[in-house]
Amino acid sequence: MARHKILILLVLLVAGLFPQVGFSQSGRIAVLPLEDLSQGANGLNLALTGQVRDGMRDRGFSMVPREEIIAFMVKNRVRWLGYLGSSYVRRLHDELGIEYLVLGVVTQRRDKRPFALGLTLQLIRTKDARLLWAHNVELCGADEIGLLGLAQLRDMAELEAQVVEEALRTIPADLQDYGRPLAVRDALESVVLGPEIVKPGDMIYCRLKVGGLPADLFKTSVSIFVDERIIEARYQKDEKNFVASWPAAAKNESYPVTVAVSSADAGEQQEVLVGSYVVDGQAPMLDLELKGQELNGITVLQKRVIIMPRLKKPEPISRWLITVRDDKGAEVMTDDGRHNLPARFSWWGQGKNGALVADGFYNIGFTVWDRAGNSAQTAESIQVIRQEPQMALVMKEVGKSLALDLEYTGDIPLAYWRLQIHNQRGDLLSESSGTEESRRLLLPLAMVAGQDISYQLSAQDMLGNRLRRHVAALVSVKEKETEAEAGLLTGAQEKKTALHEIWTQDF
Amino acid sequence: MDPRFLTLMGMAFLCLHLLSGCSSTRPSVQEFKVAPPVQACRVGVLPFVNRSGYDQGERILYRVLLAELVSQRPWHLALEGDVRLIYRELRLRPWIWPSPEQMRIIASRLGVDILVGGEILEMEEQVQGERVNPRLKIQLHVYSGKDGTLLWTTYHGKQGTDYRKIMHFGLSNSVSQLGKKMLKEILILWEEKGLLVCSD
Structure with missing residues (x-):
């Protein structure tokens, strides 16, 4: 019995003297500079980054030097903080041999009393880009006031130390067995498909970036499924991506586009819906209404005329053009715009130079183009009479x-x-x-x-x-x-x- | 029983009632689909839509939700970087809800079963001397990854003082602190209602 007591005492002593024994970690961990939202979009907080790195080192993690991380960010043109896409995360694994990545964000920071600091940390396994662990800590000076106000924080530095300590407190002791591995399915790193809306017969272009080593990409095939057709994408060595193009079908409807990537090693992967495009071969149905004084069946300018273009079947418009021409066809006034069709226009009987136009007949023409480029045109006549009452x-x-x-x-x-x-x-x-x-x-x-x-x-x-x-x-x-x-x-x-x-x- | 004892007990209860806060407001869920729960182990979180004008509010709550989700259970969460990349490729603005078709594309690209989108209706911090009283009203929308339809919506609105336990204890003193508590309550409610099921 006495021997048992001695053994327990020894264990407790060892545990007390070497508290980091439980955090024996293998694999390198990178801490990306912390984003600081209190400084606006893409704010940076290097001081807390250092504290988080030190806190993790104290827990026995093998930390990647800061210079190595900065060099990676520069090389890969990572100009943002607080988040990273899977392709970048896996690149950390493949290129630098980094096992885990820590991303952090300072969600809130109040430097005056009551001090407040919010910190969110994420731990991502780089091999399969899986988010393993995340933790939020939000502390405020006002939280810490005890019954007699004894535990009140003295300054921001004290709060920072508390927040970092609290944030790292729940980090898993052994990351090796934490979180079931994910199948690396998203071989597709990026997809650019366009245009979104086309006329029948227009060409659709698709550019795909597939993850993997360049040597393997030669053995990779990328198939695009659209409208019961299969289009094989071509590999472009210089660009290191796959491209495909095909003519749009004649039928007016939306066409989903799915992609399957297959390689000699991994076989064919699951089809992924990557986008869609709409075929629109129908011109917009445009109606033009002039609001003014009518005389002998024609609208006559009365100070101004209100021109109201209207789409019989509303649809998004890419641009519009309004032109006023005299009876000889000469352009008197013109205006154009993009996107939304204005509800009304006013013409005050002035030409381009601002001078009043002469009496006579004028033609107001209106043209709209939809997003596919289909256009519709309509016109109305108007008379200008400026005579002194006799x-x-x-x-x-x-x-x-x-x-x-x-x-x-x-x-x-x-x-x-x-x-x-x-x-x-x-x-x-x-x-x-x-x-x-x-x-x-x-x-x-x-x-x-x-x-x-x-x-x-x-x-x-x-x-x-x-x-x-x-x-x-x-x-x-x-x-x-x-x-x-x-x-x-x-x-x-x-x-x-x-x-x-x-x-x-x-x- | 001694009437003096009863009076004393009554006063004690009254004091407790006066000193303690009332935080009975629970999140409210509206279900749109006939048959939740949804078997969902892979979850994607869409960028929050911020209608409050609070600077960076959408990004604060996004990160807080991501952390609360992964803390609740080991969901396979899509990385924020991947979500943003797909938004860029689809030319989607973060403050506009994607269409059901776009939801399907996002879910397929991310390989997720459901998409969670957040909307901040009100977010502010009222400074009162040494104290700050944050106020937050949020909505979370959950969409099916298969067809992009809205499955259920949860509304939750609270302020820092709603979490008062006794005197100043329990108060939430920042929007991120309040957001964390509220999002946790929403996730607990979803779990209680069995809306999200993952047998993985």
Whole structure:
């Protein structure tokens, strides 16, 4: 019994003196520089990387020197941190004889109180690129406060040491028997297939990179299965990849593409769905709607015209083009764009230089191309009319009244008119408005007798063309004047007076 | 019984109730397919979609989920580098969900049975003096690798104070800490419901 006690004591003593005995590891382990997300995308934390490496070395792991890792990253152009693809992982095994890889990410870091640090570590077996172990540790200064606040962290360095220690605490003691080995099935390292959408008969190209030594690739065959066809990919020695191309079928549908890699050693591997492409031979169905004032069956520019292209059967568009041409076919305005079709366009009747275009007929053409390159075109006509509303005012004496006859002679329907009569002092003698094309207004002669009168006439047609006419000191209406004198109150006399006609168009 | 003793006990219970937090919110699962569980030993995790505006939130939770999955049981997890490579080759943007067809391609290329995708709906840290109260709302979507269909979705939303046990003990003080707890709860729920089965 005493001998047993001594034996147990000896075991405990040895275990206490040499705590790393349980971590006797074979195989080299590489620690890639830790990514630090607290510094944004692709941030780097070399200090913690060193701590993790030291912590693992203390546990008896055989660590790969940092310089060797950096050289590998430079050689293989690894410009990112925190993750690595299987092909790179296996390259570590094949080229550098590294057995395990440690990837780490600082998920969170708060340098001011309360300090916080999050660390995630992953351990990957390089032989089969299997993720064996991963562990998250997130500690915060506020977590550690005891009942009396005695265990509060003093600084960030203390927290870093705690986090690394905690993160490595659960790493498997013996990695040799940890995690069942995976069959290395993904011989395909990368696949580039395109274009995604094609017209019938267009060529599809596929470039595949297959893992393995260059000498073995000569004995490897890569078969592509698509649309009940088998296409053998050719090996390109210079590029060290396999390429294949084939014409797209005539039927409009989606075609999945699967690949099988077979080598003399491993035999044929499982088929892998690597992508798909769509054959689209149908042109988009395009409809063009113009929103504006319609006159005699044609849309007429009214300040602007709204052009609304619409796909009858919605589908993604690769580009579009809108062109406005005059009746001689000359290009007046053009615009184009990629991807989404705008819901509406506005044309303000201006040319490329910004100047207003001349009156006449114009053709608005719209073309769209879908992703396969099928195009559809449609066009609509529009008329531009910019004329001052033709309105005349004739005055004559009728009995004891002064008659003012308004007459509209234009072709475009009138929207409104307004007439104001003033005396020489600016007093408003009369004001009237309406939408009729002819109208007689009567003013009592007694009201205007002995005064110089003037008038302001404004009118607008349905297209927005405006007339603003201001005639000052039209005539002096004398008391008891003769009919002959009164007869002079005509449009002819208006021309003799100082006229201030302002014609504006709201374009 | 002595009424003074009863009063004392009542006060003690009241104090305990006031000091302790209430963390009864559990993740909620919505199943879409008729017959989960799914036999899945190989799992691929798709890049998280971050709708919160929290910088790098999607990458934080991605790594945390990967670690929690491999800690829970030895799934054959696809490497993040492989997932990203396939996204690049398929010209997929990480913040847009792949179509069912693309899901099938990703699963086939990775050689996985299911794909897990995450969506961060809300992620923030409210600093209150020496304390930080993180808030997180996430959704995990699980897709079939065979046909790319959505199998089930799990929603979970919590804040750091929800994990309070007594006084300040148990509080989560960072989003990564909170995310870890929440993801662990989701994985436990999936296990309880028997949604993911691997007889490997």
